[in-house]
Amino acid sequence: xxxxIFHLLTxxxxxxxxxxxxxNLIAAGEVEVLHWWTSGGEATALRVIKDNLQxxxxxxxxxxxxxxxxxxxxxxxxxxVSSGKPPTAVQLLGFDITSWAEEDVLADLNDxxxxxxxxxVIPQPLQDFAIYKGKWVSVPINVHSTNWxxxxxxxxxxxxxxxxxxxxxxxxxxxxxxxxxxxxxxxxGQPWQDATIFDxxxxxxxxxxxxxxxxxxxxxxxxxxxxxxxxxxxxxxxxANLDPNFSGRDWNLASSMVIExxxxxQIMGDWAKxxxxxxxxxxxxxxxxxxxxxxxxxxxFNADQFAMFKLGKSQKVNQDKLALVIADKDTQARxxxxxxxxxxxxxxxxxxxxxxxxxxIKDLRESAANGTMMGSMAHGYAAPPAVKNAVFDVVTKFxxxxxxxxxxxxKMLAVAVAIAQ
Ligand code: GAL
Numbered sequence: 001x002x003x004x005i006f007h008l009l010t011x012x013x014x015x016x017x018x019x020x021x022x023x024n025l026i027a028a029g030e031v032e033v034l035h036w037w038t039s040g041g042e043a044t045a046l047r048v049i050k051d052n053l054q055x056x057x058x059x060x061x062x063x064x065x066x067x068x069x070x071x072x073x074x075x076x077x078x079x080x081v082s083s084g085k086p087p088t089a090v091q092l093l094g095f096d097i098t099s100w101a102e103e104d105v106l107a108d109l110n111d112x113x114x115x116x117x118x119x120x121v122i123p124q125p126l127q128d129f130a131i132y133k134g135k136w137v138s139v140p141i142n143v144h145s146t147n148w149x150x151x152x153x154x155x156x157x158x159x160x161x162x163x164x165x166x167x168x169x170x171x172x173x174x175x176x177x178x179x180x181x182x183x184x185x186x187x188x189g190q191p192w193q194d195a196t197i198f199d200x201x202x203x204x205x206x207x208x209x210x211x212x213x214x215x216x217x218x219x220x221x222x223x224x225x226x227x228x229x230x231x232x233x234x235x236x237x238x239x240a241n242l243d244p245n246f247s248g249r250d251w252n253l254a255s256s257m258v259i260e261x262x263x264x265x266q267i268m269g270d271w272a273k274x275x276x277x278x279x280x281x282x283x284x285x286x287x288x289x290x291x292x293x294x295x296x297x298x299x300x301f302n303a304d305q306f307a308m309f310k311l312g313k314s315q316k317v318n319q320d321k322l323a324l325v326i327a328d329k330d331t332q333a334r335x336x337x338x339x340x341x342x343x344x345x346x347x348x349x350x351x352x353x354x355x356x357x358x359x360x361i362k363d364l365r366e367s368a369a370n371g372t373m374m375g376s377m378a379h380g381y382a383a384p385p386a387v388k389n390a391v392f393d394v395v396t397k398f399x400x401x402x403x404x405x406x407x408x409x410x411k412m413l414a415v416a417v418a419i420a421q
Contacts (some may be wrong), residue, residue, distance in 0.1 A: 003078050012049070026088065029320045032061040033306070034080070035091035036073040041254035041274020045339035049141075052331050062085055068185065068251045069192035069379055070096075074330040081105065088308040092138060093302055093389070094129050094381035100307060101132035107308040107316065112323055121345045122151055125373055129381070135310045139326045142220040142341035145267045146302065146376045147295040150255065151288045155182060163290045166382055167204055167234065170293040174241050177264045184241040186263035188249035191392040194399045195378035197267045198235060198391075199293035200298045205231035208298045208372045215391075217380040218421065224414030232398055232406035234404045238267070239399055255376060258287070267292060269302070269321035273340030273356055282354070291363070299367040302379030303344055383417075390420035409421040 025148035026032045037046045050060040055380075070093060080086055092100065100106055113136040114120065119127065126140045155161075159180055166169040168223065177184040187193060203211045206227040214222040222228065240323055243263070246254075253274035257316070258264040266272055276287050306326050308319040325331055332343040342360045350361045367373040376383030377391055394416050398409040 008023045024294070026061055028314070029057060029318070030061050031088040031315075031322050033062055033089045033091070033104055034063040034065065034087040036065050036067055036070045036139050037091070038064045038066040038252075039340065040270075041252070041273060041276075041278040042271065044278055045274060045335050046165050048331055048338065049325060050336040051174065052325045052328065053322055054082045056325065057340065058321050060321060061088075068188075068190065069093075069196075071190075071192055081309070086311070087374065088311060088315055088319060089306050089308050092305055092307050093379055094375060095384045097129050097138050097305060097307055098132060099139060099385060101135075101137045106132075106137040106308055107310050107319060108317075109139065109308070109320075109323055110134075112136070112320055112327075116324070117329065121347050123344075123346055123368060125301070125368070125375070126305075126344055129303070130305060130379075132183040138307040139323045140303045140305045140344035141326050141332060142336050142339060142344050143303045144271055144341045144379070145299045145360070146196050146378055147203060147292045147298065147300050147363070148270050148272070149265050149290050149292055150272045151265045151268050151290070152258050152261050153264070153284075153286055153288050156260060156288065162170055165291040165296070165351055174237075176240060178402060183243045183257065183263040184265065184408055185238060186254035186266045187238075187242050187246045188251050188254045189242075189247040189399070190250075191396040192378055193251055193268075193387075194235075194374075194390075194396050195392050196269060197238060198204050198231065198395050199376050200267065200295055201231040201234045201238075202228070203375075204292065204294035205234065208374065210376055211298070211300070215377045218387065218417055221416045223417055224410050226410075228410040228413060229406040232409045235395070235399060236402075236406065251391055270340040270342075270356070270360055276405035277338060277340070277354075283357075289359065295368065297363075297370065298372040298374070299363055300374055300376040301364070302376045302381050303367045304341070324349060386420040387417055390416040 037043060042102055048196055054061050065076045074096060077090055104290055122140060130136055130138045130140055161173050163172045174184040202214060210222060210227055213219045214228060251268060252275050254266050255272045258266050259279045259281060281287050329345060331347055332345050333348050333352060336343045337357060342364050350358045377383060377388060394409060394413045398404045
């Protein structure tokens with residue numbers, strides 16, 4: 001009971017009290033930043049921010065928490081804030097930004113936003129999360145999207161495979177690869193990775209309208225529908241075409257399998273490209289990227305943003321410098337060329353980007369114009385954390401338990417999402 005009361009009160013008044021007296025023990029010219037960019041590609045991209053910040057006389061004190069999609073980082077963050085030692089800044093996604101803003105613990109960045117015209121250069125779907133009740137509370141650095149496939153070009157060439165454009169072609173390609181004795185899909189069995197694939201499958205099963213109804217509007221009928229059953233049956237097909245050691249594997253190790261020619265494809269957000277680039281692979285020559293077959297024209301996005309905790313005047317100077325570096329055009333161009341994502345700013349040319357980067361920028365602009373740029377469920381841009389976690393539970397349960405039929409999974413999904421709201 002006591003634990004229950006603590007949890008209930010903490011978000012309401014506990015955190016503001018704790019943060020009121022919060023002190024993080026870092027030196028004057030430093031910022032401590034909590035993030036989850038620990039893979040080779042991610043760490044290389046991060047260097048761009050660190051170096052540009054250092055040029056402004058501020059040192060980045062690293063607080064990396066390994067674990068894709070920030071799952072572990074969010075647990076550590078909660079513990080740090082609850083113990084009165086929030087970091088200076090934190091990497092956040094979508095509805096997590098909103099949750100922290102609701103607790104009134106994030107610094108107000110409105111002066112910078114005004115001075116730098118962020119409302120003109122940052123697209124509305126990102127502003128919807130970066131601004132809370134009229135205040136800028138975070139700075140977006142990029143836009144990633146989840147509906148991508150990363151493929152080994154030599155394997156595709158050897159088997160004479162064309163880029164599949166719909167589910168049936170994808171299935172045929174997978175079967176052909178399997179017959180050739182190659183692992184068709186490299187995957188890491190972690191709930192967020194299972195859910196990342198599921199973003200695309202929901203879109204393939206019912207198109208953009210269905211994705212919106214089910215994942216953005218959380219419509220119970222759509223969640224429990226025959227179309228959702230179809231999405232689950234697609235997931236079962238994918239599960240049947242992995243290697244036996246997929247369980248618990250980190251996403252970047254799955255990328256390595258494709259890079260090394262041990263597997264043909266990985267279904268993953270475009271942070272995977274960072275691993276290919278880090279391994280000196282060239283887009284279009286060593287690897288190919290394509291939208292998950294059947295999702296062309298649509299984008300399920302997630303954008304990495306950085307929020308600052310309210311830590312008083314002395315810290316605000318450094319926080320502002322960090323925010324300016326993150327929003328800076330040069331930082332965003334170079335960072336995203338390495339990271340695999342698209343700049344958050346719309347006023348950056350695609351000139352320095354490789355073929356996949358150029359496609360990412362083009363796809364994003366088109367989908368934004370057509371109203372088919374939609375938040376990723378797997379990466380916190382479709383629904384609040386409780387709903388996202390409920391979706392993770394059902395998808396992963398289905399993924400790992402053959403006794404759960406697609407029909408049962410769809411019913412479970414509708415119930416789990418209803419309870420989580
Ligand atoms: C995403 C994040 C990416 C990348 C990925 C793997 O949620 O937006 O920047 O880090 O997780 O951890």
